[in-house]
Amino acid sequence: MRAFARAKLSAWGLDTDHGWECQQVLSELVTNAFDVTGELLPEDHLALDELAMILIQLRISAKHLIVEVRDSGVGRPQIPDTELNDEGGRGLRLATMLAGAWGWYPVTTPKPGKVVWASWALDRKAAS
Numbered sequence: 001m002r003a004f005a006r007a008k009l010s011a012w013g014l015d016t017d018h019g020w021e022c023q024q025v026l027s028e029l030v031t032n033a034f035d036v037t038g039e040l041l042p043e044d045h046l047a048l049d050e051l052a053m054i055l056i057q058l059r060i061s062a063k064h065l066i067v068e069v070r071d072s073g074v075g076r077p078q079i080p081d082t083e084l085n086d087e088g089g090r091g092l093r094l095a096t097m098l099a100g101a102w103g104w105y106p107v108t109t110p111k112p113g114k115v116v117w118a119s120w121a122l123d124r125k126a127a128s
């Protein structure tokens with residue numbers, strides 16, 4: 001998944017422009033998405049539409065690089081109200097430190113869940 005981000009950013013000529021931060025944050029967001037969608041056991045035999053869903057999107061606009069991680073798990077992303085050296089709660093703190101901005105919003109389709117996003121302003125002159 002880091003390789004996916006690396007390849008995409010590189011294809012867009014952005015590997016040095018927030019590339020490292022983007023990979024770190026994406027990794028944390030995807031880890032959280034896996035945490036809340038649970039694991040599938042071999043004996044589960046779920047139909048396709050019963051499966052949990054995680055969707056990763058990397059987008060670039062004229063001024064921003066945006067990563068979005070959509071999951072069909074329950075709960076809401078929340079930085080725990082505990083000390084920094086406590087176990088857990090590091091992923092979203094890392095997003096706060098490394099991303100220009102991050103946030104989330106609930107979604108209802110194709111499955112109920114949420115999109116957690118992080119963005120970086122691109123400090124670039126108009127493409128030459």
Ligand SMILES: Nc1ncnc2c1ncn2[C@@H]1O[C@H](COP(=O)(O)OP(=O)(O)O)[C@@H](O)[C@H]1O
Pocket residue numbers: 028032033035036071073074075076077078079080087088089090091092093114116
């Ligand atoms: N995609 C998500 N869906 C639901 N809850 C989330 C999601 N991401 C984060 N959370 C909640 O926010 C908390 C903090 O996330 P994080 O900072 O990554 O710490 P950690 O994953 O170590 O608990 C998680 O424990 C979880 O309760």
Ligand SMILES: [Mg+2]
Pocket residue numbers: 028031032089090091092
């Ligand atoms: Mg986490």
